[in-house]
Amino acid sequence: GAVVSQHPSWVICKSGTSVKIECRSLDFQATTMFWYRQFPKQSLMLMATSNEGSKATYEQGVEKDKFLINHASLTLSTLTVTSAHPEDSSFYICSARPVLSYNEQFFGPGTRLTVL
Amino acid sequence: AQKVTQAQTEISVVEKEDVTLDCVYETRDTTYYLFWYKQPPSGELVFLIRRNSFDEQNEISGRYSWNFQKSTSSFNFTITASQVVDSAVYFCALSGNNNAGNMLTFGGGTRLMVKP
Numbered sequence: 001g002a003v004v005s006q007h008p009s010w011v012i013c014k015s016g017t018s019v020k021i022e023c024r025s026l027d028f029q030a031t032t033m034f035w036y037r038q039f040p041k042q043s044l045m046l047m048a049t050s051n052e053g054s055k056a057t058y059e060q061g062v063e064k065d066k067f068l069i070n071h072a073s074l075t076l077s078t079l080t081v082t083s084a085h086p087e088d089s090s091f092y093i094c095s096a097r098p099v100l101s102y103n104e105q106f107f108g109p110g111t112r113l114t115v116l
Numbered sequence: 117a118q119k120v121t122q123a124q125t126e127i128s129v130v131e132k133e134d135v136t137l138d139c140v141y142e143t144r145d146t147t148y149y150l151f152w153y154k155q156p157p158s159g160e161l162v163f164l165i166r167r168n169s170f171d172e173q174n175e176i177s178g179r180y181s182w183n184f185q186k187s188t189s190s191f192n193f194t195i196t197a198s199q200v201v202d203s204a205v206y207f208c209a210l211s212g213n214n215n216a217g218n219m220l221t222f223g224g225g226t227r228l229m230v231k232p
Contacts, residue, residue: 034220041227042225043207043223043224044207044220044222046219049219091159093159095220103149103211105220106163107160107161109158109159109160110159110160110161
């Protein structure tokens with residue numbers, strides 16, 4: 001149980017295009033999902049916290065207009081990187097916290113984005 | 117503010133050696149949770165352990181053991197008789213009960229290389 005999927009697992013796009021990454025909790029409902037970014041040989045940095053049905057809360061320094069987050073249901077959150085540039089190339093990881101859970105997060109396998 | 121420090125950025129050992137990965141944390145929360153994750157080259161985070169701040173008992177799981185010392189704010193991880201498959205980046209993380217969404221704060225990670 002407690003499986004989180006991400007799609008796509010990797011994507012290569014041209015500079016200026018937008019890319020959407022999906023995060024799904026497959027066998028549980030999640031009121032809260034988290035989006036992290038990881039640059040090579042670095043740690044995971046929280047980008048935003050997304051709650052179902054409400055606006056995401058972004059961490060300092062993360063542009064909300066560039067990284068659009070939608071959490072329309074209890075099993076799906078999406079991250080859209082708009083007008084991607086090479087510096088957005090990174091490994092994006094989502095996690096989901098089950099409803100009524102406390103301090104438990106289940107991580108997706110990650111999405112590797114390369115912007116040419 | 118929360119902070120997790122993993123002072124060792126890289127450790128290299130020979131197979132069958134024991135190795136300890138250090139983790140020191142800072143938090144003002146009275147209740148908090150500590151985690152260890154393994155990130156193999158594939159990138160997917162593998163959950164290893166979660167420990168709450170009221171449980172200072174050491175834990176052993178096979179070749180893995182954890183030493184939680186609240187007095188020194190440390191939560192160290194030891195691998196006994198290391199194997200090549202243990203090669204990965206290991207992250208220590210902290211989650212408090214006073215911050216919005218119970219977000220995880222990750223340490224910088226320790227890259228463990230186990231040589232045959």
